[in-house]
Amino acid sequence: MNQAAPLYEGKAKKVFATENPAEYVVQYKDDATAFNAQKRGQWAGKGATNNAITAHLYPLLEGAGIPTHFIERLSETEQRVKAVKIVPVEVIVRNLAAGSFSKRLGVDEGAALERPVVEYCYKSDALGDPLINTDTAVALGWASEADLARIRELALQVRDFLVPYFQQRGVTLVDFKLEFGKLPDGEIVLADEISPDTCRFWDMATGERLDKDRFRRDLGGEAEAYAEMLKRVTQEV
Ligand SMILES: Nc1ncnc2c1ncn2[C@@H]1O[C@H](COP(=O)(O)OP(=O)(O)O)[C@@H](O)[C@H]1O
Ligand SMILES: [Mg+2]
Known part of the structure; x- marks a missing residue:
């Protein structure tokens, strides 16, 4: 190909x-x-x-x-x-506290949130994907106010679809990262991927992590966890 x-x-x-x-x-x-x-x-x-x-x-x-x-x-x-022009903003949606959110704010992993949290990071490996807000993205010309409003709306729609989807398959969707891009006509679309690399998935029955944290935290069994997530995702309920 x-x-x-x-x-x-x-x-x-x-x-x-x-x-x-x-x-x-x-x-x-x-x-x-x-x-x-x-x-x-x-x-x-x-x-x-x-x-x-x-x-x-x-x-x-x-x-x-x-x-x-x-x-x-x-x-x-x-x-x-x-083909899209990627908006250089990583959009993180959090349903429970975990990862960098827990570290930054001193909140236990798994703590409940009273509402979902949408966070934005500048997509830059050199800078370590620093946390930004939407003013920053507009001020630096990465996206318009309207684009960012649409991105937030779509990110929450993705959440509203995925949370029950995974719950029905025995998995808590703790948080996830999205990337959006612009088509030539200006439409904002969801790009990149949604996978165990970009989501935190916790088994509802055992609490076991079925995502990249297995690799990040040297827990082992990453291949098995990813395969299990493919099985869950494609499971008819
Ligand atoms: N539809 C698309 N059009 C153009 N670029 C895309 C599209 N979908 C994803 N990308 C970009 O392709 C790259 C995917 O490779 P990946 O290995 O995930 O990159 P990274 O190391 O930047 O995370 C990312 O930079 C992502 O923003
Ligand atoms: Mg990537």
Whole structure:
């Protein structure tokens, strides 16, 4: 499919141009990184699992009225997407306290939140994805006020779809990270991926972590956890 050099190679995926300038092919790699790539690893099947999970969820999100970049899964590790201009803002949605939120604010992991929290970070590996607010993004020309309002609305719609979806499959969606992009006509769409790399998933029965924290925190069993999440995601309920 894509013999040419990638347009962009990130930590977990490669992005290739296609014959059609409006479409890219994204190839999911087996590489894992954490803490802004200070910790590196990989395991067989990671790329295929994340590709399959994203390819399952994005059409369901489309069905729930959320526009996405996803077009089709092409192979075990590849999917065709709409080419977008990525808004360089990582959007984090939190349902329970965990991770950097817990650390920064001194709140126990798993503590309840009285409402979901949307946080924004500047997508910059060099700076360690620093926390920003929407004023910062507008002031630095990354997105308009209207774009950011739409992004927040879509992020919360994604949450409203995914929380019960995972709950029905025995998984607590603790938090997740989204990226949005702009189509040539200005429409904001959900881009990138939704996978155990970008979500915190806790097994409702056992509390076991079924996400990248297994790798980040050296818990082991990451391949099994990702495979379990693919099983849950594709489970009929
Ligand atoms: N539809 C799209 N069009 C253009 N770029 C995209 C699209 N979807 C995702 N991307 C970008 O492709 C890259 C995906 O690779 P990844 O390995 O996750 O990168 P990173 O190391 O920046 O997280 C990211 O920079 C992401 O913003
Ligand atoms: Mg990424």
